[in-house]
Amino acid sequence: MPAHLVRLFIGLVASLVPVAAVSAAPQTVYFRSADNRTALVGYLFQPTTPGPWPAVVMLHGRGGPYSSNNNSGCTSVGAGIASPCDATTLSKRHRMWGEYWSAHGYLALLPDSFGPRGKAHGFDRFTHDDPDRADVNELTVRPLDAEGALAYLRGRSDVIGRQVFLQGWSNGSSTALNVMIRQGDKTAGYRGALVFYPGCGRKALVAPTISSAAPIAMFLGADDEEVSPQTCQQFADRSRQAGSPIDVTAYRGATHDFDEPSSRRQSTPGNQAAMNDARVKAIAALDRWKN
Numbered sequence: 001m002p003a004h005l006v007r008l009f010i011g012l013v014a015s016l017v018p019v020a021a022v023s024a025a026p027q028t029v030y031f032r033s034a035d036n037r038t039a040l041v042g043y044l045f046q047p048t049t050p051g052p053w054p055a056v057v058m059l060h061g062r063g064g065p066y067s068s069n070n071n072s073g074c075t076s077v078g079a080g081i082a083s084p085c086d087a088t089t090l091s092k093r094h095r096m097w098g099e100y101w102s103a104h105g106y107l108a109l110l111p112d113s114f115g116p117r118g119k120a121h122g123f124d125r126f127t128h129d130d131p132d133r134a135d136v137n138e139l140t141v142r143p144l145d146a147e148g149a150l151a152y153l154r155g156r157s158d159v160i161g162r163q164v165f166l167q168g169w170s171n172g173s174s175t176a177l178n179v180m181i182r183q184g185d186k187t188a189g190y191r192g193a194l195v196f197y198p199g200c201g202r203k204a205l206v207a208p209t210i211s212s213a214a215p216i217a218m219f220l221g222a223d224d225e226e227v228s229p230q231t232c233q234q235f236a237d238r239s240r241q242a243g244s245p246i247d248v249t250a251y252r253g254a255t256h257d258f259d260e261p262s263s264r265r266q267s268t269p270g271n272q273a274a275m276n277d278a279r280v281k282a283i284a285a286l287d288r289w290k291n
Contacts, residue, residue, distance in 0.1 A: 026090070027087070030078075031148060031152035033144050034147035042110060043094075044109050044110075045101060045108040045110075047103070047105050048102075052159055054105070054106050054286070056101050056166070057153070057167070058094065058168070058172075059142065059145075059146060059169070059175050060094060060114075061169040062171040064121065065090055065114075071085055071120060077114075078115065083115070083120065085115060085120045100283075106165075107153075117135060138204060139178060140206075165286055166193040170197055170199070171204075173198030174200070181206055181207050185213045186213065192215045193215075193216045194217050194285065194286075197226075197227055197256050198227065201227075210242070210244050212246075215285070220251065223255050225256055251270060253268075255268050258271040258275055259279075
């Protein structure tokens with residue numbers, strides 16, 4: 001069997017492993033943003049197998065890392081701060097992916113960019129121009145949080161420092177692209193990035209193309225009602241022409257947040273198939289990129 005089919009088969013089998021049976025509750029950790037002034041809180045999903053492990057930094061979207069059932073009354077989150085938003089109230093999507101990575105031998109870190117800045121409540125849809133989002137923006141603020149997370153993980157003895165990857169959703173996905181734009185042709189940063197339904201317009205990205213030495217896999221909902229998959233496809237096409245290794249998968253019938261595992265989101269035709277396929281492709285990509 002060809003090697004690429006073997007990897008795809010392994011990824012498919014791995015995606016069927018019952019995550020709940022091997023995962024543990026996330027650990028709360030603290031580290032500094034690369035802005036050198038913000039003390040961040042993060043949630044660590046640790047494998048049960050012996051380390052050191054490869055790692056994934058997961059960047060939440062504009063809704064924040066916490067469940068919408070809990071975050072309306074949340075403001076600040078951090079060391080020594082009492083808040084209803086914590087490791088027990090993460091959204092279903094973030095918990096699902098954190099447990100998915102840890103079940104497959106990756107340490108996963110979910111940094112909270114909003115809570116340490118007094119905005120743990122997150123933001124509703126179509127609030128891109130809300131001035132309250134300026135100090136947590138995806139252009140100049142959140143990329144520094146991702147860089148701080150990379151430095152934190154590389155300081156841990158249980159992480160393989162050359163095998164740290166980036167994953168983001170929506171606003172966090174635009175952040176991930178901006179991190180990769182900042183990283184450019186350097187090979188000492190993130191090893192690769194998984195970006196789910198990012199905003200790819202001029203308000204979301206610091207450059208109209210990316211020149212990246214690290215691979216990027218982009219997952220789009222063809223029926224996205226919040227961001228333009230066409231704009232992202234054009235961004236990827238321009239970047240590929242510039243020499244960047246970017247793969248794009250666009251899921252027909254899938255919407256924004258297609259991998260949100262709630263019954264409401266999964267009731268949309270196309271979302272469940274997109275979520276299942278993206279999980280298989282994501283683990284296969286990271287396993288391929290780390291070798």
